[in-house]
Structure formats: structure tokens, C-alpha cells
Amino acid sequence: MKSMVKRGVLGLSGLVALAAVSLGTFVEVEASEYDASVEQVYDIPVPDVARSIDPKVVARGKHIVDAVAGCSSRACHGADLAGGERIDLGPVGSIHAPNLSVLAVAYADGELARLVRHGIKKDGRTVRFMPVQDFNWLSDADLIAIVSYLRTVPPVDRENDSTNVKTLGKVLDRRGQVRLDVAGHMDHTRIDQAPPPSPTPEYGRFLARACTGCHGEHLSGGPIPGAPSSVPVPLNLTPDDTGLAGWTFEDFDRLLSTGARRSGKRLDPFMPTESFGKLEDDEKRALWAYLRTLPPTKLGQR
Numbered sequence: 496m497k498s499m500v501k502r503g504v505l506g507l508s509g510l511v512a513l514a515a516v517s518l519g520t521f522v523e524v525e526a527s528e529y530d531a532s533v534e535q536v537y538d539i540p541v542p543d544v545a546r547s548i549d550p551k552v553v554a555r556g557k558h559i560v561d562a563v564a565g566c567s568s569r570a571c572h573g574a575d576l577a578g579g580e581r582i583d584l585g586p587v588g589s590i591h592a593p594n595l596s597v598l599a600v601a602y603a604d605g606e607l608a609r610l611v612r613h614g615i616k617k618d619g620r621t622v623r624f625m626p627v628q629d630f631n632w633l634s635d636a637d638l639i640a641i642v643s644y645l646r647t648v649p650p651v652d653r654e655n656d657s658t659n660v661k662t663l664g665k666v667l668d669r670r671g672q673v674r675l676d677v678a679g680h681m682d683h684t685r686i687d688q689a690p691p692p693s694p695t696p697e698y699g700r701f702l703a704r705a706c707t708g709c710h711g712e713h714l715s716g717g718p719i720p721g722a723p724s725s726v727p728v729p730l731n732l733t734p735d736d737t738g739l740a741g742w743t744f745e746d747f748d749r750l751l752s753t754g755a756r757r758s759g760k761r762l763d764p765f766m767p768t769e770s771f772g773k774l775e776d777d778e779k780r781a782l783w784a785y786l787r788t789l790p791p792t793k794l795g796q797r
């Protein structure tokens with residue numbers, strides 16, 4: 496009897512060992528699939544886009560860079576666009592956005608537009624981490640505005656680390672839980688374009704893409720996959736009791752503009768209010784209108 500139990504236990508641990516080995520193989524396969532995908536060169540034509548010096552176009556570009564797309568937020572390219580803070584996502588990797596104030600000079604106007612719409616660098620390969628899917632819905636006129644504004648940004652002489660994707664990041668990317676191989680996850684033949692700006696849920700749906708990278712695809716919050724506990728948990732933006740049920744537009748506006756929650760408590764600076772606070776009134780109303788159409792969902796549920 497005793498020996499049978501023992502054999503059973505050995506059998507179980509044998510199975511566990513076998514599972515660990517095959518899991519190890521899976522991880523290797525997924526990591527090498529990721530490596531091959533980020534090395535591929537895309538054959539996507541450079542759009543015929545040229546900068547404008549019209550001050551209105553440049554001002555629209557600055558608004559997109561600072562507010563709508565959040566390019567200049569602290570953890571992305573930073574206020575001077577020379578590379579913001581490095582984000583350490585533990586075993587997933589680390590992100591340090593490049594110095595755009597210097598790098599943009601090396602790009603032709605059309606190459607910059609292609610980068611913003613398709614996530615493809617000058618060399619034809621994908622950008623990593625940069626959440627292009629959050630703002631590639633912008634119109635051609637807005638792409639021109641972004642390019643035009645970038646041409647006016649003074650170069651800042653500052654070096655920063657490069658982005659480093661570790662094995663867990665590669666595996667989570669292959670499983671669709673985080674987007675690091677940006678161009679690899681996009682259907683380049685079908686890129687959704689937003690309707691003209693208006694304070695409606697239809698437009699807000701596009702603006703809200705900027706929230707999904709942290710608050711999740713369903714906007715119900717919950718921990719960012721693979722992120723260490725030092726990264727604060729994004730909260731629930733759906734109209735549920737564990738989210739924004741009971742909030743008014745004024746509460747939402749105050750939060751975006753000042754970083755103060757409904758309770759008066761200050762938000763962790765990981766939530767980029769320095770960018771979203773600069774959204775125009777109509778844009779905040781569009782976002783709010785869209786958030787109100789979401790099905791109430793518990794924190795972190797889908």
C-alpha cells in the first residue's frame with residue numbers, strides 16, 4: 496500500500512517535471528517567434544505628407560502631441576520630447592522612449608507619418624511598446640499637424656536607455672496580453688479612422704483608446720499583466736460600483752485636470768493627468784459620454 500502511494504507521488508512529480516519541460520519549450524518557441532516578428536521589414540509605402548508652417552496647423556499638432564496622444568507625458572517622450580522617465584516593468588522589460596527632439600530630424604515627413612499610423616520605423620521594422628494603436632485613428636490632416644509641430648521642437652542633447660524586452664514580455668506579447676511588437680499586431684490594410692471631432696460617444700470611443708493600454712481593453716482596470724507590484728493598479732472606468740458609478744462629468748473633469756479623485760485623494764502620477772488634463776472640453780465630454788455607454792463591469796473583469 497505504502498509503496499503504491501509512493502509510486503503515485505513519484506508519478507505526479509514526474510508529470511509536473513514533464514509539464515515544466517514542455518512549458519519551457521513553449522516559452523522558447525514563443526520568444527523566438529517574437530524575435531522573428533520584430534526583425535521583419537514591412538513593405539508599407541511612405542505616405543505623401545508634407546509639413547505645414549501654418550500656425551494653426553502647428554498648434555493642432557502640439558495639442559495632439561501633448562494631450563490627445565499623450566506623446567509628451569512623463570513616462571513617454573517627456574515634456575521636452577527628449578525621452579521621459581524609464582518605466583521598469585520587472586520581468587516584462589523596461590521602456591525608455593527615445594529622444595524625439597533629435598530623432599525626428601532623421602525622419603522625412605512621410606516617414607514620421609508612417610510611424611504614427613503604422614508603427615513602422617525608418618528602417619521598416621516595428622516600434623516596440625509605443626502605443627500606436629491608441630492614436631493611429633487620427634485623420635490625415637492630424638498626421639500633417641503632428642509632423643508640422645515636431646519640426647518646431649528644439650533639439651535637446653540628452654542620451655537615454657533603449658527599450659529592453661525580456662522573455663516574459665515576449666511571451667505575454669505572443670499571447671496578446673501586452674502589445675510590444677506593435678506593427679505585428681496591426682492589420683495594416685484596415686486602419687479605422689475616427690469621425691470628425693465632436694463631444695459624442697462615437698468620437699470618445701477613439702479618444703478612449705489612449706486609456707486601454709493601462710485600464711485594459713474593457714476599461715475595467717486591474718493589474719497590468721506581468722507588471723511588478725510597484726506599478727499602481729489602474730482603476731475601473733466603467734459605470735459599476737467598483738468603478739465610476741455615481742460620478743458626474745464634473746468629477747471626471749476635475750480628476751483629469753487636477754489629478755484629484757472624487758474622494759479628494761491625489762492620484763498616483765503614473766496616471767498621466769499632465770497630458771489628459773490638457774484635453775479640450777469637447778474632448779473630455781466625448782470621453783465621458785463614451786465611458787457612460789460601457790457595460791458596468793467589476794474591477795479587473797472583462
Ligand code: HEC
Pocket residue numbers: 702703705706707708709710727728729730731732738739747750756757761762763764765766767771782
Ligand atoms: C499610463 C497608464 C494610464 C493611462 C494611459 C491612463 N490611466 Fe487612468 N489611471 C491609471 C492608474 C495607475 C490609476 C490609479 C492611480 C491611483 O490609484 O492613484 C488611474 C486612475 C484613473 C481614474 C480614477 C478612478 C477612481 O476611481 O478614482 C480615472 C477616472 C482614470 N484613470 C481615467 C483615465 C482615462 C479617461 C484615461 C484615458 C484618457 C486614462 N485614465 C489613461 C493609469 C493610467
